[in-house]
Amino acid sequence: MDKICISADSTFDMTPEMAERYEIKVIPSYVRMDETDYFDYPDIKQEALFEYYSQTKKLPQTAAANPMEYEKFFIECLAGHDSVVHIAKSAWMSCCYENAMIAAQKLKNVYVVDSTTISGGSALLALETVKQKEFLDAIDLQEHLFDFREKISGSFIVETVEYLHEGGRCSTLTYFGASAMQIKPSLIIRDGRLSVGKKYMGSYRRCLRDYIESTLLPLEENERDILVVAHAIQDEALLNFAIGQIEGKHYFKEICKMKIGAAVACHGGPNVFGVFLIKK
Template sequence: MMERICIAADSTFDMTLEMVQQYGIEVSASYVRMDDTDYLDYPDLKQSDLFDYFRRSKKLPQTAAANPNDYEMLFKQCLENHDAVIFIAKSSGMSSCYANAVIAATEMENVYVIDSLSISSGSALLAMEAVRLKDTMSAKELVEHLTAYRDKIVGSFIIETLEYLHEGGRCSTLAYLGASALQIRQSINIRDGKLVVGKKYMGTYKRALKEFIETMLAQHELMDPSVVMISHSIQDEAMLNGLIDQIKQLNYFEKIIPLSVCAAVACHGGPNAFGLFFVHK
């Protein structure tokens, strides 16, 4: 008899409610604070609410991880009809989600917490792989497989404005003003679970996006063709469709899955951030 394994994840993996139901994944929400009120970032908080709040108040919404108690409740709920839980946590290099989930798990049997070393679609790719294989191996074997698979996931974002990073204290005033004046668009790579500054693109954001996709997918034949994921906060649907078309023109990926980024990502990347995530062969 195979173990019945429950796959669960932090809401920062950005899957839509529809996908979560389709894959049968349990979700732990994080918190967002605006005007002294705490909201859950999942499933009802919209990107536009965050951006409207910032425009109105000139203050960034504050994001906070779920606490150990939240995780403990989730794990207990999962274990009611499963033998084991594998939890995909937001990168330990970006948040205390992983640490808090580990605190909750240490008190419990058969709860495995995986540091996704990623965020957004990077964590979603890990969760999708977990669901694909959960009925074919034990929880321990699946954890081993996912830990190796995690190292093949690559992700990078480009952001239109450094305003949100600057406001959050993650980018100096000088860099912010320089980039604004010179129309420099910054890309940000996920490396070893942390956000690191990537290539700079010059000119209009439309042009920068096109170049970013070309650069990211230049060596697409080294990527697993089954799926490429988009994580974005693009506000204009026509613009998003144009970018998806650019990827389609490669005739390489079987599936292109666009996901809207959660509050934690949107609060740093601001409107119109665009990320690509894929798996190395």
Template sequence: MKIKISADSTIDLPKELIQKHDIAISPLTISLNNKNYRDTIDIEVDDIYQAVDAGSEVPKTSAVNVYEYIQLFEQFKDYDKVIHFSLGSLFSSSHQNALLAASEFENVEVIDTENLSAGSGLLVLKAVELREKGQSADEIVTEIRSLLPKVKVSFMVDTLEYMRKGGRIGSLTQQSVESMKIHPVISVVNGKMKIGKLIHGSLKRSLLKYCVAILENKEKFSSDRLIIAHSGLDQALLDEVINKVKEANYFDEIIVTRAGSTISTHSGPNTLGILGILK
């Protein structure tokens, strides 16, 4: 059975993995300084940070439109099945647009990942794994949908500046939190982002606290794979987190990836997430 796997650009997997597994990508649009860019293609995260530091507004992100999805799916009309992974439907209209486009084809199945960033990426990699084992498209879709509530995603944020500039919080909230050196942990729960723990301390100390708290409950996760995603972090700090995870000697595969423009636009630099699938 010839199965094609495609996904929105928000899956935040390393480019080498996307190329290795021949995953087709549909890019969201990033609007910065009155210009539109294709996520992961025309703009890099550091370009956004430089622009915001220079006084630009935080960029806006736009969903993939129906016509763009039709163009994507049209390329694979000769496949037995196309399984497309969309950004969570509560985060973007991309999912609804993908469904509308898929209705024009008999071979396209759209999965609402109910997630973002490498949380969606974990599901894509699982689908690749099942395809390589020879499972049918229906079997893959059924297995993936059973995993949706088990995807565990959280990020620790260093600055609330991007959320404030994006209108998600007020300036007083930002000043209060940052003056007390509090680092919020944002989790995805039932398809929505929610602020969970508040970790107090320097960036380094808070990152390690966040990491240790997750590893204390590592047995709740499937040991197959863990993803460490960051939006731009000092390499020495990143290495400390990676080493902590490796020292746990629990996960068979640890993937380190740079979060793309969509998540970074909302979180800003020095954000780090640890993502896995629960048993």
């Protein structure tokens, strides 16, 4: 059986400790604040992004690694391995996948998988890759992941549309309307793209409660393996409230909590909260 190296774009939002535990190699993207570029992983914390925006009213800019950087990264991954299976951020959301493919075509035995998702969804795909790599060679593993990614469901709820507005993802009219009416929209990941889902009204605590209830309502009451929560909740009490609501359902053997990285934080803003799971 091939000795496979699993790698991923940093936008899968696993902590460095988790990535090390599962032996996943991570390639960072970039965050630009003023004229300085930083690695988004593991250098920049979400709090620094929010503080920058609060002080300057300018969104940090994000950028993928370029093809040459991917090529160098894959060569390093191949050292001591027969092949590489790389989990990329959705091709509809970034050029990460495109740049990784350009690099992979110059090398042998590098297999890139468009996760068609981001954050906790990409993390679930990476975990499945780790689970199956002992039983499948790299080509079969890639094919398995093409099927498995269709089972991953993910969405977010945002407290404010201000960051979406500043990033050009919602109109000024929508921004003022949502702010005036206390509307908190959900963002659903479907076919690799983000689209607006159900809208909630009222305090964020109430909207968060209703979002969780609505998201988990279709699930059967039999226990599932894992749910990933990817978030930028700044208030620990609010996070505990949300996690407690999920735990109270007794649907999942494990609830994995991850702080979102720059790619989601720069658009979702403080207190964005996402839920990712594997559909039966």
